[in-house]
Amino acid sequence: MNAKEIERIVSSLDKIPTLPAIYSKLGKLLQSPDATIAAVSNIISEDQVIAAKVLKFVNSAFYGFPQRVGSLQRAIVILGFNTIKNLVFATSVFDMFRGMDTGGAFDKKNFWKHCIGSAVASRVLAEAADLRNPDEVFTGGLLHDIGKLVVAVHYPDKYSAVVNEVQHTGTPMVESERKIFGYDHCQVGSALAAQWRFPADTAQMIGAHHLADGAVPARKDIAAVHMGNILSMALGLGSGGEKKLATVNAKAWELLGLSLSSLELVMDKIVKLYGENTEILEM
Amino acid sequence: MGILNINDLKEGMTLAADVKNKHGIPDADVEGADRDQLHQEEMKTVSPEVIAVIEKELNEIFPPVDGNELMSEIYRIVKKLKIRQVVES
Ligand SMILES: [Fe+2]
Ligand SMILES: [Fe+2]
Numbered sequence A: 001m002n003a004k005e006i007e008r009i010v011s012s013l014d015k016i017p018t019l020p021a022i023y024s025k026l027g028k029l030l031q032s033p034d035a036t037i038a039a040v041s042n043i044i045s046e047d048q049v050i051a052a053k054v055l056k057f058v059n060s061a062f063y064g065f066p067q068r069v070g071s072l073q074r075a076i077v078i079l080g081f082n083t084i085k086n087l088v089f090a091t092s093v094f095d096m097f098r099g100m101d102t103g104g105a106f107d108k109k110n111f112w113k114h115c116i117g118s119a120v121a122s123r124v125l126a127e128a129a130d131l132r133n134p135d136e137v138f139t140g141g142l143l144h145d146i147g148k149l150v151v152a153v154h155y156p157d158k159y160s161a162v163v164n165e166v167q168h169t170g171t172p173m174v175e176s177e178r179k180i181f182g183y184d185h186c187q188v189g190s191a192l193a194a195q196w197r198f199p200a201d202t203a204q205m206i207g208a209h210h211l212a213d214g215a216v217p218a219r220k221d222i223a224a225v226h227m228g229n230i231l232s233m234a235l236g237l238g239s240g241g242e243k244k245l246a247t248v249n250a251k252a253w254e255l256l257g258l259s260l261s262s263l264e265l266v267m268d269k270i271v272k273l274y275g276e277n278t279e280i281l282e283m
Numbered sequence B: 001m002g003i004l005n006i007n008d009l010k011e012g013m014t015l016a017a018d019v020k021n022k023h024g025i026p027d028a029d030v031e032g033a034d035r036d037q038l039h040q041e042e043m044k045t046v047s048p049e050v051i052a053v054i055e056k057e058l059n060e061i062f063p064p065v066d067g068n069e070l071m072s073e074i075y076r077i078v079k080k081l082k083i084r085q086v087v088e089s
Helices: A003-012 A021-031 A035-045 A050-060 A071-081 A079-096 A108-128 A134-143 A148-155 A156-169 A171-183 A185-195 A200-207 A220-233 A252-258 A259-281 B033-046 B049-060 B069-088
Strands: B002-005 B020-022 B027-029
Touching: A003 A148, A003 A185, A021 A035, A021 A079, A021 A220, A035 A050, A035 A071, A035 A079, A050 A071, A050 A079, A071 A079, A079 A108, A079 A134, A079 A148, A108 A134, A108 A148, A108 A220, A134 A156, A134 A200, A134 A220, A148 A171, A148 A185, A156 A171, A171 A185, A185 A200, A200 A220, A220 A252, A220 B069, A259 B069, B049 B069
Parallel strands: none
Antiparallel strands: B002 B027, B020 B027
């Protein structure tokens, strides 16, 4: 199926929530010349739940600031507009999906853990590889499998067939999805990203995270999410429903430019940050 | 000489340089110890049956890693972390 057909299918799904108003307002403001620290802070403050989460996140071990960041304005000064927008984005998308019922064989609880684990792993890889946008990579990791959830919510029985086949045979999920649905969760994820007007980079991290053997990742952030997904599963941080680990794409590893000897520190850090932050992320 | 996690420091090792903190992870440069050696040390504290169970679990989810340096290293690290979890539990 081509991208247009997938987009048509996704736009016809009736249980897809609209992004909260605060996100589009923030997006508009940041594109205008009126984007001041006070204006951005005012918009975020309209949603107290999101405001509280942004502050918690800023004060988490991901940033490791020596002193507590007490106000949104201060958080914006420290992190910058883009990172703040990303944090608002990640927390609101995450929230929208939490209430959705998947039913069937899809294990939602482990799925969320897998999303968080992959987000943390992708971010740690991005930092280790000196990428300029670790928070965007975090968001990409958080949402990389969002297509699975969307399909499972709309077709619980059919998606149970995918989950069961994968568990019994070890077939990769994308293959089973293509067989049973005619499309896979990467295609659905990137169509959804387009519908929501996600940043193009995020949409590509979602759409390309399963780099087939020999495929060349277009950018380092895609490579980080690809590998973050595999590392989180190897480390047993939740489960996206896959039975077997995929092999890390050799080109992705090469592109990240990390050394084999640095991998142990990277993986230790993933485990540590995941342990310290699941509570913040799951709230 | 090898870079070790601070948790791996054992009595009798000699520090080659000051303990430093890189990316928030405490490191220490230790003379005469490399990771594999340390891994062997850790393995000795766990019974072979337990290691066999851990290996079986890992072999169920890992693809064959032979000939793939990166996947072999991921396997080694995950195995080490699992052994450590058992030791600490
Ligand atoms: Fe996936
Ligand atoms: Fe995944």
